[in-house]
Amino acid sequence: MDVTLKQAWLEQRNNPLSSAVPENTEGTHSRSKKIVIIGNPNVGKSVLFNNLTNNYVTVSNYPGTSVEVTSGFADINGERFEVIDTPGMYSLTPITEEERVGRKILIQGRSDIVLHVVDAKNLERMLAFTLQLIEAGLPVILVLNIMDEAQKAGIKIDFTLLEKLLGIPVVGTISTTKKGMDILKERIVGYAIRKKS
Amino acid sequence: MQFEKNHDGPIEHSLEIALETIEGLLHDRYTLSRRAVGLLLLQEDHEIQEMVKESQPTILDHIEKIISGVKATYAYPIEYEIALLRRDEVERIINRVVKVKEKEQGIAEKVSALMMNPIAGFPLLFLILYFGLYKFVGVFGAGTVVRYIEETLYDNHLNPLLVKMVAFIIPWRILQDLMVGEYGILTLGLRYAVALILPIVTFFFLVFSVIEDTGYLPRLAMLIDRTFKKIGLSGRAVIPMVLGFGCATMATLVTRTLPTKRERLIATMLLALAVPCSAQLGVILALLGGHPKAMVLWAGIIMMVFLFIGFLTARLLPGERPSFYIEIPPLRVPHLGNIFTKTYVRVKWYFLEILPLFLLASVLIWLGKLTRLFDFLIFLFTKPVAMIGLPKEAAKVFLFGFFRRDYGAAGLYDLNKDGLLTGDQLLVACVALTLFLPCIAQFLMNLKERGWKTGVGISLFTLLISFGIAFMVNLVLNKLGISL
Numbered sequence: 001m002d003v004t005l006k007q008a009w010l011e012q013r014n015n016p017l018s019s020a021v022p023e024n025t026e027g028t029h030s031r032s033k034k035i036v037i038i039g040n041p042n043v044g045k046s047v048l049f050n051n052l053t054n055n056y057v058t059v060s061n062y063p064g065t066s067v068e069v070t071s072g073f074a075d076i077n078g079e080r081f082e083v084i085d086t087p088g089m090y091s092l093t094p095i096t097e098e099e100r101v102g103r104k105i106l107i108q109g110r111s112d113i114v115l116h117v118v119d120a121k122n123l124e125r126m127l128a129f130t131l132q133l134i135e136a137g138l139p140v141i142l143v144l145n146i147m148d149e150a151q152k153a154g155i156k157i158d159f160t161l162l163e164k165l166l167g168i169p170v171v172g173t174i175s176t177t178k179k180g181m182d183i184l185k186e187r188i189v190g191y192a193i194r195k196k197s
Numbered sequence: 198m199q200f201e202k203n204h205d206g207p208i209e210h211s212l213e214i215a216l217e218t219i220e221g222l223l224h225d226r227y228t229l230s231r232r233a234v235g236l237l238l239l240q241e242d243h244e245i246q247e248m249v250k251e252s253q254p255t256i257l258d259h260i261e262k263i264i265s266g267v268k269a270t271y272a273y274p275i276e277y278e279i280a281l282l283r284r285d286e287v288e289r290i291i292n293r294v295v296k297v298k299e300k301e302q303g304i305a306e307k308v309s310a311l312m313m314n315p316i317a318g319f320p321l322l323f324l325i326l327y328f329g330l331y332k333f334v335g336v337f338g339a340g341t342v343v344r345y346i347e348e349t350l351y352d353n354h355l356n357p358l359l360v361k362m363v364a365f366i367i368p369w370r371i372l373q374d375l376m377v378g379e380y381g382i383l384t385l386g387l388r389y390a391v392a393l394i395l396p397i398v399t400f401f402f403l404v405f406s407v408i409e410d411t412g413y414l415p416r417l418a419m420l421i422d423r424t425f426k427k428i429g430l431s432g433r434a435v436i437p438m439v440l441g442f443g444c445a446t447m448a449t450l451v452t453r454t455l456p457t458k459r460e461r462l463i464a465t466m467l468l469a470l471a472v473p474c475s476a477q478l479g480v481i482l483a484l485l486g487g488h489p490k491a492m493v494l495w496a497g498i499i500m501m502v503f504l505f506i507g508f509l510t511a512r513l514l515p516g517e518r519p520s521f522y523i524e525i526p527p528l529r530v531p532h533l534g535n536i537f538t539k540t541y542v543r544v545k546w547y548f549l550e551i552l553p554l555f556l557l558a559s560v561l562i563w564l565g566k567l568t569r570l571f572d573f574l575i576f577l578f579t580k581p582v583a584m585i586g587l588p589k590e591a592a593k594v595f596l597f598g599f600f601r602r603d604y605g606a607a608g609l610y611d612l613n614k615d616g617l618l619t620g621d622q623l624l625v626a627c628v629a630l631t632l633f634l635p636c637i638a639q640f641l642m643n644l645k646e647r648g649w650k651t652g653v654g655i656s657l658f659t660l661l662i663s664f665g666i667a668f669m670v671n672l673v674l675n676k677l678g679i680s681l
Contacts, residue, residue, distance in 0.1 A: 093237065093242060094244075100244070106228070107229060108228065109228075110228060123295060124287060124291045127291065128286075131283060131286060132233070135236070136232075136233030137230030153297075154297055155296075156297070158293070158296075161293060165290050
């Protein structure tokens with residue numbers, strides 16, 4: 001498909017910054033699993049990304065565009081994940097250049113886990129995109145972020161029922177205080193194992 | 198963890214069939230599911246088309262045929278249909294999963310609710326119109342301020358000076374006429390643009406920007422959605438309609454935001470007929486300000502025509518009732534910087550648009566005078582003008598109105614200043630001029646947006662209606678012996 005894109009990915013993997021990170025001793029030579037974070041702008045994606053990745057971060061311009069894509073590594077339960085934070089994205093049908101880049105990453109990236117981060121206050125506005133992602137057969141985990149504000153606004157969300165209706169894991173987080181991060185990590189590991197089998 | 202079912206996507210029957218056919222054609226080596234790829238193809242996503250073309254070059258033609266078949270069976274773009282279905286699906290899930298506890302309402306929420314509640318909302322709308330439009334734009338802007346600029350500054354000081362200067366510089370009488378004659382570039386064109394229209398439009402856009410910046414417009418859309426549905430429009434049409442009070446030409450362009458052809462046609466029609474533009478509105482409000490009864494009658498008549506014609510067209514034009522969803526942004530105290538910028542940008546746009554046209558009008562009239570064409574055109578108007586009980590000097594105003602609505606309004610202002618109109622005649626003239634033909638700019642826009650048949654049709658229809666209604670108003674006033 002897109003040759004320049006593949007090159008960019010390879011370059012990113014061979015990036016001096018990321019190779020400076022100590023190798024996972026237990027790790028095999030197979031590539032690390034990939035987590036892609038997507039969602040509207042201003043839902044706390046970047047904070048969540050930072051919470052996951054312990055700051056092994058590379059920022060690179062997406063080939064041919066001025067759109068920045070951030071990537072880093074996360075060690076969860078001794079397993080290494082590559083984490084990619086995409087620019088803001090509203091749906092699978094892109095309008096802006098940023099959205100186009102986000103979708104390219106989804107389509108060409110072979111992600112193992114897609115974290116769809118949404119603002120819990122505005123679930124209604126963002127759920128359509130979640131449906132699209134599920135429909136596309138992507139391994140989605142829905143992250144309801146900014147739960148504190150949703151609670152303040154008197155919004156109650158039935159997580160068990162939502163998981164049942166959507167058929168995917170749903171996790172509530174408050175990325176600014178790292179609340180819910182442990183559960184999210186658990187789900188990521190669980191989901192990765194489940195996908196393998 | 199176990200999960201019950203996978204989500205298949207909310208797709209209606211014939212879309213579903215097309216989608217399944219497309220899915221059958223696709224191989225399963227795309228990262229996205231065949232269903233998702235199919236859906237994106239249905240929405241004619243260019244990148245996805247390219248992707249499929251590269252991987253399965255032979256099937257794209259077939260897929261395109263299927264898609265054009267589906268498109269023919271839907272009124273709206275496929276993208277919109279899919280979005281609607283998806284939204285329904287989201288709604289179903291949200292209704293089951295999310296509960297919102299009623300909270301203490303803040304002041305903003307309370308005011309917002311009042312604005313959209315019919316019992317409180319309409320009186321509130323009336324207050325906004327009364328103080329914002331009538332008192333501020335009409336009485337203060339078009340009345341007090343314009344009178345000062347126009348009469349005190351222009352008539353008493355600037356005009357005599359200009360006349361003297363031109364007479365001094367240009368010796369030839371004909372060219373003097375072009376510059377400072379009865380219809381001169383400086384004495385009429387520039388005066389209309391700078392002394393009359395500019396202040397009125399500035400006042401109007403100032404009010405409009407304040408209203409816009411508070412977030413009132415979407416609430417107004419909610420409030421009158423039900424009334425608008427009766428005339429074949431939805432609350433969404435509020436934006437072009439309200440903009441129409443600024444400039445109907447601009448508003449006609451904005452009717453593009455309406456989703457169906459039918460709505461666009463009805464909106465274009467009503468904009469051409471019953472929505473006065475800001476300059477017209479300002480002048481009319483100022484003129485009728487001294488005759489409260491005439492003012493109320495004028496507003497009533499225009500409103501009735503608006504609703505009646507809208508209702509009638511909605512009956513005559515086939516089509517479904519429009520659906521309406523709008524996001525209500527929070528209400529807020531308007532930001533001074535925003536208001537200033539918005540007003541400035543709009544006024545600048547408007548003024549730069551009219552100034553050359555107004556000056557050109559003077560040149561055209563000058564040429565028309567020389568060739569006698571002007572007098573002939575005026576003559577064409579004298580008969581209908583007499584029929585609706587107006588003095589023959591009013592013919593000029595309608596000819597001006599043909600050229601541009603605001604130009605006609607300015608003409609009416611002059612006519613009244615010369616004391617040529619009684620209260621009754623003022624009402625009749627205002628009604629006729631409000632309903633009168635769209636100006637040339639709007640006419641061209643109508644042609645461009647709606648096609649020439651519809652464009653010409655709308656113009657003829659408005660011409661007929663405006664004189665028809667004005668004729669009836671005059672008749673009724675005379676028969677009942679009312680003098681306003």
